[in-house]
Amino acid sequence: MYKILDKVNSPIDLKKLNEAEILRLSVEIREFLLDTVSKTGGHLASNLGVVELTIALHLSFDSPSDRLIWDVGHQSYIHKILTGRKSEFCSLRKLNGMSGFLKINDNEHDIFGAGHSSTSISAAYGVACARTIKNEKFNVVAIIGDGALTGGMAFEALNNIGHTNENVIIVLNDNEMSISENIGGVSKYLSKLRTNKKYFIVKNKAHSILDKANGFGTKLTNGIKTIKGSIKYLFVPGIFFEDLGITYIGPIDGHNMKELSDSFARAKNVEGPVLVHVITKKGKGYLPAENSPDLYHGVGTFDRNKGIVKKNSITFSTVLGESLVNCARLNEKVLALTAAMPTGTGLTNFKNTFPKRYIDVGIAEQHAVTASAGLAIEGLIPVFAVYSTFLQRAYDQIVHDVCLQNLKVIFAIDRSGVVGADGETHNGIFDIAYLSHIPNITILVPRDGDNLSLMLDYAVNVHEGPIAIRYPRSTTTFNKNIDSLNLQPRILRQGSDGVIFAIGNMIEVACLASKKLQEENIFIRVVEMPRIKPLDEKLVLEYTSNIDNVFTIEDHVVKSGFGDIILDTLVKNNVKFSNFNKFGYPDKFIEHGSIEEIHKIYGLTEDYVYNYIYKVIRRKDGEN
Numbered sequence: 001m002y003k004i005l006d007k008v009n010s011p012i013d014l015k016k017l018n019e020a021e022i023l024r025l026s027v028e029i030r031e032f033l034l035d036t037v038s039k040t041g042g043h044l045a046s047n048l049g050v051v052e053l054t055i056a057l058h059l060s061f062d063s064p065s066d067r068l069i070w071d072v073g074h075q076s077y078i079h080k081i082l083t084g085r086k087s088e089f090c091s092l093r094k095l096n097g098m099s100g101f102l103k104i105n106d107n108e109h110d111i112f113g114a115g116h117s118s119t120s121i122s123a124a125y126g127v128a129c130a131r132t133i134k135n136e137k138f139n140v141v142a143i144i145g146d147g148a149l150t151g152g153m154a155f156e157a158l159n160n161i162g163h164t165n166e167n168v169i170i171v172l173n174d175n176e177m178s179i180s181e182n183i184g185g186v187s188k189y190l191s192k193l194r195t196n197k198k199y200f201i202v203k204n205k206a207h208s209i210l211d212k213a214n215g216f217g218t219k220l221t222n223g224i225k226t227i228k229g230s231i232k233y234l235f236v237p238g239i240f241f242e243d244l245g246i247t248y249i250g251p252i253d254g255h256n257m258k259e260l261s262d263s264f265a266r267a268k269n270v271e272g273p274v275l276v277h278v279i280t281k282k283g284k285g286y287l288p289a290e291n292s293p294d295l296y297h298g299v300g301t302f303d304r305n306k307g308i309v310k311k312n313s314i315t316f317s318t319v320l321g322e323s324l325v326n327c328a329r330l331n332e333k334v335l336a337l338t339a340a341m342p343t344g345t346g347l348t349n350f351k352n353t354f355p356k357r358y359i360d361v362g363i364a365e366q367h368a369v370t371a372s373a374g375l376a377i378e379g380l381i382p383v384f385a386v387y388s389t390f391l392q393r394a395y396d397q398i399v400h401d402v403c404l405q406n407l408k409v410i411f412a413i414d415r416s417g418v419v420g421a422d423g424e425t426h427n428g429i430f431d432i433a434y435l436s437h438i439p440n441i442t443i444l445v446p447r448d449g450d451n452l453s454l455m456l457d458y459a460v461n462v463h464e465g466p467i468a469i470r471y472p473r474s475t476t477t478f479n480k481n482i483d484s485l486n487l488q489p490r491i492l493r494q495g496s497d498g499v500i501f502a503i504g505n506m507i508e509v510a511c512l513a514s515k516k517l518q519e520e521n522i523f524i525r526v527v528e529m530p531r532i533k534p535l536d537e538k539l540v541l542e543y544t545s546n547i548d549n550v551f552t553i554e555d556h557v558v559k560s561g562f563g564d565i566i567l568d569t570l571v572k573n574n575v576k577f578s579n580f581n582k583f584g585y586p587d588k589f590i591e592h593g594s595i596e597e598i599h600k601i602y603g604l605t606e607d608y609v610y611n612y613i614y615k616v617i618r619r620k621d622g623e624n
């Protein structure tokens, strides 16, 4: 099937190929990517865009002694293919299968793990400093996308590297796209560089005219010097990087093997940091992905001949988006913010409906939070829709800029709980832990779309101060059949043998387990907790009085999670009980797999809860 690809199981094999075989290899790799990713799901468009780039990197450098450090890592499939992992692609992002990102324990060529954006230049700088301190010799290469370059960390690293003159090669993979179109001044600057061939012609023409005029007296000559100086500033490509102390090479065609290898050879000989600006096409080689790179950024399984068929399922994200549009219609102070994730967070409709009240800050969660604080201090109502895992980036901004000043910023925390195929770097299982101890913040957890919508309306129109609403990566119901929001703990099932306090997507699990236990004459009360901070202590104490067995369940780590909030309340009030168990994740990073598989492994299922409580109760009753 793959005449050349079958011969390549390492970068050493790659270096044995001739030019014609290399070209053939890029065709076969695209075929392989389409064939596998259409069956497994994964990140397709970004990988289709870096086939030649990745081949050229492994031809020009000697991985792993030369360090290749990938930003995000979602575009590292070809790197994995060329480093002996073709056969693992059938298990891509599957339970116990190959990760969709790089992990340092997976392979010697995977120098630095990622999943979150904008880390590669900092990591590369650290590796390069270590090389220098240990007096070792090898190349350090960071490969970062134009989207990732909008992340603040990337600029902290550029600023530092430019100053220290450390030998680092930064390969900027510029496909003019983040997940959707890239935004911001950086993106504008890069597009100027991309089109700078025109600039060069104009510059040369301007210079030759000025040179001819040069003979007319010193006044004119000085004037000419200033103009030429400004022309230089205008037209020297990459002047921004050059002025930071980073040599700029480019822009080069990221699909032209010769241009790539010549540029990498030049870069290796540059003293100090160098940035190679590579222009690629996201989705290259598969027309549907070339035409809709955002749709083919992260794909489920699809028929490659028909392309992706958009599903209209109702998810928490789509409910958030629709509800926010409604809020904004009725309240002109409402704004929506995203950090380069408009589609994933359900904000596309809001962006089209209220373009003037929609802000995409790029991959800049910290900036988004503090900008939201700025909006709030001026009396507007910012709703920052963000994945739980990416909000981790902005912990200090939440504390220092929002909660300390008690500002009305609304955090719509999507992808809370395990997310499935993206695994460790993307699970949203720490947000209750990193938020619940911050003074002034309120935390709500809707059980379904209707409650999410009502909670958002409450946050926008009633609540004052910081508020977070966490919801999972999941479909939901949105029947609009409840018109009033109840934030108090609510008994859903009666029982006196024990009580389960449940939140969000775990409420149904608790009810099903309680129902099953009732068939064994074990009566377990189930209490829904729509608000976990501030906790309604009075009702929690009431619902645990004369109850011997207390349980909590959450799609979150148990350490400093919802369970600990309940436990702390009982202990603080000297409530007596024989058993307390928190269903949730242990103190470890939770692996990738389907959400259902992960819930099953970690006991967030009705069967596990049923069996656990059955044994506790029966053991107490003296039964074996």
Ligand SMILES: Cc1ncc(C[n+]2csc(CCOP(=O)(O)OP(=O)(O)O)c2C)c(N)n1
Pocket: 046, 072, 074, 075, 115, 116, 117, 144, 145, 146, 147, 148, 149, 173, 175, 177, 178, 179, 282, 339, 340, 341, 363, 365, 390, 393
């Ligand atoms: C901190 C953080 N925020 C958001 C994301 C989600 N995300 C994954 S890839 C991506 C776009 C990256 O764009 P670029 O670097 O240009 O890579 P491309 O997909 O275009 O190759 C984003 C926003 C992330 N991985 N990390």
Ligand SMILES: CC(=O)[C@@H](O)[C@H](O)COP(=O)(O)O
Pocket: 043, 072, 074, 115, 179, 297, 298, 344, 415, 419, 422, 473
């Ligand atoms: C690589 C990255 O961080 C994003 O593409 C992420 O994988 C999107 O996750 P969802 O598929 O849950 O939107």
Ligand SMILES: [Mg+2]
Pocket: 145, 146, 147, 148, 173, 174, 175, 176, 177, 178
């Ligand atoms: Mg890009």
